Amino acid sequence: MTGDDAAVLDDPVGESLRGHHAHLARRIGRAATYLADVCTFAAVSADPDAADWSDLARLLGRDAFADMFSSPATPPSGWEPVFVLEGRQMTWSGGGSAPAPATHDAAAPGGTHIVELGAADVPDMLDLVARTRPGPLWSRTRELGTYLGVRENGRLVAMAGERLRPPGWTEISAVCTAPEARGQGHATRLVTELAARVLSRKERPFLHVAEANTGAIALYERLGFTFRKRVTFRGYRTP
Template sequence: MRTSLRGNHAALARWDGRAGTYAPGAATFCTVPAVPDPADWAGLARLLGPGGLADMFSCPAAPPADWEPVFTLEGRQMVRPDGDIGRASAGGFDGSAGRPPVPDGPEGPRVVELGAADVPEMLGLVALTAPGPFGPRTHRLGTYLGVRDGGRLVAMAGERLRPPGWTEISAVCTAPGARGRGYAGLLVGTLAARITARGERPFLHVVEENAAAIALYERLGFALRARVVFRGFRVP
């Protein structure tokens, strides 16, 4: 994440010394050096403000003792092998992987790019499905794609962290009434193909308890790269 803030996401980065985080509403992730000192934690506290959430993603360093733990989640980082894009066109979080998407028009579901004008609908879909941290400026992190049914946004996925040579796929979600149509797999596959076409490798993160999502990603060609721990703390 640190390289994302220094590189592709520099315009959305905030720094105080060696501590960094994203602009409000873009992402909650924070970064300190691998071996932080008290000045680094003090810098992060100034960036976040009293009561702010320090989303430490996979940072192993422990914050000061008076920072309140908010959550700890075991997870996986999964990647696509080079050139493995052949299986990324079908599937969903609801047992629909392996079946083609149900057509919603003469040529099947149409994937559309989402932007600032779509943010209210994106936030509404996030509120229904809770795919993970997503705010009013998250769409600025990369390309976000969606599927509409009767004009209503029913599924989306997009790009988040972008270290050199890599792009993370995130915010994969489908409205409850639209599940079973393969939209999740369609969107992840489309993003993976785009990422691969520009010479980067797609990766993603998933919490360990989400067995359905892990199974879908495996069917789409993603494989375990590393075990990770997501941790959040409240600044005093």
Template sequence: MDVLDDPVGASLGGAHAHLARRCGRAVRYDPEVASFSSVGLAPGPGAWDDLAALLGSGEFADLFSCPALPPARWKAEFALEGHQLVQERQVRPAAPAGLRVVELGAADVPEMLALVARTRPGPFRPRTRELGTYLGVREGGPDGGDGGGALLAMAGERLHPPGFTEVSAVCTAPEARGRGLAAHLVGELAARITARGERPFLHVAAANTGALALYERLGFVRRADVVFRGFRTP
């Protein structure tokens, strides 16, 4: 599981290499896809200089769960304690009655962005859906909808280090909470990931105890405590 110590760098060096932007020892996602950057687990001073050159002066550096800290001249923007979890047993809740589970594509992006704006599950950009499969729950049963039902919940795949896929962007509209929509979507995604021979993992803020309890019910266990950090380049 060592690849999970630097999941951003491991993803950009493999499955997501086509979405990478590089400068020397620093790498980041295309900014329309994701905000994350990596300088590895033990970067030297030159790696931080490379990242500053890659991002530009006075720009935001989202270092995700990187344990290394940049030089003092970098301004700290935030630090959020969290947990990294890996699924050890598969739990697949039943599909919600009277609703449709659909794969979300490019035409759904405006609705996806609107749902993210209402629920704030974490960073999500116009091309984030290119990281993997995104599923949504819409109003209307399989025989009773015309495809235009409101998007009530979604979840998708994000980081993709070798052998693993991260479940992310789990969110439910306030008016649809309490119906098991998030549980079903996470269970469905995890089942698909497992079926192709990979292991599902995810991240959760330590303060989000409700989400942590949900993921534990779905068979996820804590692998590591992490700190999500953001900085401003010199």
């Protein structure tokens, strides 16, 4: 990958909706968002005009949540701000040196295993996210890519998965560990396994993290991710 290949990361939501996730998209004109229960992220063009914002409002509905993710575009007056969160975007810089992907039941210490999560695991995934709050996850979010988990005595205690898919890249997201299972290296194993799978497809991993989450940033740096740019996550409510 060259430096120019990273330009698609400036609009990861729009690039995903136009490409790998087009089958999960809803759109009107140049405005797009994901299907309900898959993801709340929405996108407009790089230079949105009034018509684009009007199309997005029609797409989402009245008084609806518009999760603009890291888009720097500012909607017109009448769109009520809901949240602002400072973060950073990090990209894999390990030079393709991640270990080869493990088997689907890669052993972890203590008799736990890394397992692929499917439709039957969604209730446990939602419960873990509710307890750990790594970011939004909905009933169909797992359709964005592969999600892996660690179970202890049958209970899901750690998880990570693939989310946005701009050309040549895959975002690692939803990295979380239940409080009672922390300190055992589950996040390291899950992120490493996902990175290896992404690299095996000749793509590069990237991720987003809240600027205040210094512990996670330190972990990702140890695993081979480096800072690319600062981003501001924003959400609005449509008129």
